[in-house]
Amino acid sequence: MNIVDSVHALLFVASEPVDLRQLAQSLGASEGQVEQALDVLQRNLNREGPIELVRIAGGYQLCTRREFTDLIANFLRPQRNRLSRSLLEVLAIVAYRQPITVGEIDRIRGVQSDYSVRSLVDRRLIHEVGRKPAPGRPVLYGTTAEFLHQFHLDSLEELPPVERGGSLLDAVLGEGAEARLPMDDLVS
């Protein structure tokens, strides 16, 4: 039983991203060995088959290739949880300004945001990360691992800088280019 197959087996049964440390512990190998095995596995998967290996939410996970999206959607019929404009606005503010209080979000938006914050907490995209040492000790919110997973990010560092001049979208996707994620460069 070689280490590449073992890593493949563990990732196959995992229902959430698995990090290097967990894999190394389970396999009784060093993190370096596991990293090499992941490299080989990725190359093998890239050569053929409908599955690919991605780095997401701080770990590794197997997922289906984009070409199979429609086929799988027809089969599984997953419920899509669309985010409204106001929810996306609050989520963007929390993602870029975390940790942040509801009062600070209100000031940025100019409107009350408690409903949106509650809704994002219910969707497990943001959560309480502490209390601000200010009068009233208001709750501080930050994004969750589920947020990273839902937006296909490995870590918050992958969020494009908001202060950058020009269109942020162009900075991420490249003007006129085919839409690509920051993650694509890491996993391809």
Add this chain to the structure above:
Amino acid sequence: MRSKRASRLPEALSPTGVLPVAPFDIETSLFQGSLALLFASVRERKVDIQGVPLGPICEAYCLYVLELSEAELEPAMVGLAALAYLLERKAWGLLPNEDQEPLTEEPAELPEATAHLYADAIEVLKTLKEQREAKHFRNIEAAGLAEIPFELEGITIDHLSATLEDLLRRATPEPLEISARPRRRLSEQMAVVLRSLSQTPRTLPQLMPEPFTKSEAVWCFLALLELMRLGQAVAREDEGIVKFALRRARVLRQETP
């Protein structure tokens, strides 16, 4: 130096004056601390009172007054004054704009909204989400936001929530009453709902003739869910409408030798 000392408040002075405030600890997402601190923070506009629910605080105050001893009359009085101030401030905030709140203190300058700076970030998140949805992970999509730990037999949680929303729209406002009354038991409500169910599927409005309040609607819905969990009731979808009925008893046939 002298003037500094003169203007300094004595350490025993509470935010509402020389008298202590009724001892309440408040914990909400926007504020955590005592009633005195809430009063001071709202007065200095450091906390937005609109985000702090005053109902539970008033309820707690009423219970506190009911069990009051004579020695606590002064804190209770100051607590009432603080609560009255908070209620007034909140009420002014809820009024339409033409009735401006009388300014007794220097208004804090409202900062300019800067949400437009995040417009690109929102587009990025939208794009990332769309692209993420093109990939499927093991079991991740299966974990729904709301889960019901029993079989729904053909209807979805969306169907059930739409049914409850429809019922709540028909509900009348709650009558004002003392909230310290004993709580109703779910088992009692289940017995009522069970009596109104029959083998013929009926809609929720048919099960609950009007008028009813929102809390009665919620109680009825919870009782139905519990009966479904116990296998005594069943929900079925009929042309987009969810109907409820008694589950037919399953008779176990004994094999004859």
